[in-house]
Amino acid sequence: MASATGICDTQTMRDKVDIHRFTELTPTPSLLAGIDAVFFAASNTQNFASDAARAVFRERWLGRYLEHDPQFAYLAIAPGGEVAGYLVGSVSVPARASRFADIGYFQTFRDLTTLYPAHLHVNLAGPYRGHGLGGALIERFIADARQTGTPGVHVVTSRAARNVAFYARAGFVEAGAIGEGAAEIVFLARRI
Numbered sequence: 001m002a003s004a005t006g007i008c009d010t011q012t013m014r015d016k017v018d019i020h021r022f023t024e025l026t027p028t029p030s031l032l033a034g035i036d037a038v039f040f041a042a043s044n045t046q047n048f049a050s051d052a053a054r055a056v057f058r059e060r061w062l063g064r065y066l067e068h069d070p071q072f073a074y075l076a077i078a079p080g081g082e083v084a085g086y087l088v089g090s091v092s093v094p095a096r097a098s099r100f101a102d103i104g105y106f107q108t109f110r111d112l113t114t115l116y117p118a119h120l121h122v123n124l125a126g127p128y129r130g131h132g133l134g135g136a137l138i139e140r141f142i143a144d145a146r147q148t149g150t151p152g153v154h155v156v157t158s159r160a161a162r163n164v165a166f167y168a169r170a171g172f173v174e175a176g177a178i179g180e181g182a183a184e185i186v187f188l189a190r191r192i
């Protein structure tokens with residue numbers, strides 16, 4: 001329903017899109033393809049040297065989470081079954097987990113990852129952004145992470161990224177930073 005303020009539209013979108021645990025859904029090829037579509041469309045990297053490079057990239061930021069931590073994966077599903085977005089995460093201390101040894105910033109932020117072990121990656125398809133679904137996915141993850149006793153959660157993003165404001169509204173504060181200029185990345189953290 002259209003509205004002058006847009007508030008009603010946002011409420012309608014949030015009502016229409018359901019959040020499911022990945023483990024409660026049947027991982028059909030079409031569901032997995034929908035997750036991949038959101039992942040690659042939202043990625044900062046759009047061109048890959050080869051199919052193998054593309055597969056490595058997917059494994060790094062998405063695949064390993066679905067395989068190793070499926071209980072911390074959530075899907076936002078639109079009424080027609082379309083994947084509107086997803087969140088994947090982990091509560092392991094990443095600087096100590098061998099499956100994350102290829103991600104250098106976990107070693108750089110090693111001490112912070114002990115204080116805020118849980119971490120997440122969240123992406124929405126373009127039409128579903130700006131309606132609060134990202135925040136809803138984060139709250140689902142944090143509610144489950146809290147049950148494990150983990151003391152905190154973090155995300156790592158670029159200081160210049162638009163999503164920094166989104167994380168601030170979700171209760172994340174800057175706890176560390178490395179790099180300079182366009183290459184600067186920030187460690188944003190929230191106690192659980």
Ligand SMILES: CC(C)(COP(=O)(O)OP(=O)(O)OC[C@H]1O[C@@H](n2cnc3c(N)ncnc32)[C@H](O)[C@@H]1OP(=O)(O)O)[C@@H](O)C(=O)NCCC(=O)NCCS
Nearest residue numbers: 042122123124129130131132133134135157162163165166
């Ligand atoms: C970041 C994201 C998960 C937020 O979810 P959301 O439901 O759209 O967030 P909300 O409706 O609660 O808040 C809107 C905020 O989301 C962020 N956002 C919206 N569209 C965005 C986009 N195209 N790119 C980056 N961030 C975006 C902004 O911070 C926006 O606030 P602003 O309008 O004041 O700049 C979602 O917008 C998205 O998937 N963006 C693109 C991919 C991304 O940045 N993922 C996070 C990687 S660390």
